[in-house]
Amino acid sequence: MPLTGRTIVVTRPRAQADSLAQAIAAAGGIPLIYPLLEIEAADLAPLRAVAPRLADYAIVFCVSPNAVEHALPTLLAAGPWPAGTRPAGVGTGTEKAWARFGLSHVIAPKERFDSEALLELPEFQAEAVAGKKVLILRGDGGRELLRETLEARGATVEVLTCYHRRPPAEGPAPLLSAWAAGRLDGITVSSSEALRYLWDMLDATGREYLRASPVFVPHARIAEAAQVLGLTRVILTPPADQGLLTGLCAYNWPK
Structure with a gap:
C-alpha cells in the first residue's frame, strides 16, 4: 500500500x-x-436572537462544518427550517454537516472549495442577492471577502460568531x-x-x-x-x- x-x-x-x-x-x-x-462554543445568545427571524434571510452561509454543528441546534430549537431560506457552504464536509440536520440542496461550489468559487455561483450574483438578507455563521475572525462582495452586490449581510478557534493546549x-x-x-x-x-x-x-x-x-x-x-x-x-x-x-x- x-x-x-x-x-x-x-x-x-x-x-x-x-x-x-x-x-x-x-x-x-x-x-x-x-x-x-481546538474548537470551543461561543455565546449562544446572538443565535437565539436570530432564530425566530430566520425566515428573513434568503441565504444562511456556514463557513465550515463547525459552524453548522455549533449553530444549527440553537437555530432549529426555535422551529423548523424556513422553506424559503437556502443553506450554503463551501466544501463537501460542510454539505454533509448540513445533511446531518436534514437540509439538502445546499448552495455550494462543486470544484474549487473557496469563497471565490462560491461568489461565482448564480445564487450569489447581484441580480440574485440585491435587496436580500444573508446570514454568515463562522468562527471568530476570518476572511471578509464574502461579506464585502455581497454587500457590494446589494445584499444586507449579518455575521455571527458561533464558535471560537484556539491553538492546541x-x-x-x-x-x-x-x-x-x-x-x-x-x-x-x-x-x-x-x-x-x-x-x-x-x-x-x-x-x-x-x-x-x-x-x-x-x-x-x-x-x-x-x-x-x-x-x-x-x-x-x-x-x-x-x-x-x-x-x-x-x-x-x-x-
Whole structure:
C-alpha cells in the first residue's frame, strides 16, 4: 500500500479528523491526529436572537462544518427550517454537516472549495442577492471577502460568531517527539490559520523540522502562506480530504 509505514500528521480540528485519518490508515499509513485548532462554543445568545427571524434571510452561509454543528441546534430549537431560506457552504464536509440536520440542496461550489468559487455561483450574483438578507455563521475572525462582495452586490449581510478557534493546549510536544524519533514523515494542513498557529508555537528546532518535512495542502492560498514562511517542501493537492489522500499516495516517498 502506498503509505505503508509512513506516519502522517492530521491537523484538522478533532471533530473533522477521523475521515482523513481512517483513509490514511487504509492506505497503510499511521495517522497522527494533532488538531492545530481546538474548537470551543461561543455565546449562544446572538443565535437565539436570530432564530425566530430566520425566515428573513434568503441565504444562511456556514463557513465550515463547525459552524453548522455549533449553530444549527440553537437555530432549529426555535422551529423548523424556513422553506424559503437556502443553506450554503463551501466544501463537501460542510454539505454533509448540513445533511446531518436534514437540509439538502445546499448552495455550494462543486470544484474549487473557496469563497471565490462560491461568489461565482448564480445564487450569489447581484441580480440574485440585491435587496436580500444573508446570514454568515463562522468562527471568530476570518476572511471578509464574502461579506464585502455581497454587500457590494446589494445584499444586507449579518455575521455571527458561533464558535471560537484556539491553538492546541498541549503545545507542540507530540510533534517534536515524533520528529526527534524519526517517526514523522509528512504533515497535512487544511487552513492558513492552522499553519500560522503551528509556526508560531514552534521554536527554532521545531521550525527546522517543519522545513525538512513535506507539507500537504489542499488549496493554493495555504501553499502561498507556507512559502511565505520559508517552507520549501510544500505539496499542493486536489481539494478536500480525498485530494489530500491522493497527494499523499502519489508522493515520491524516499526508500
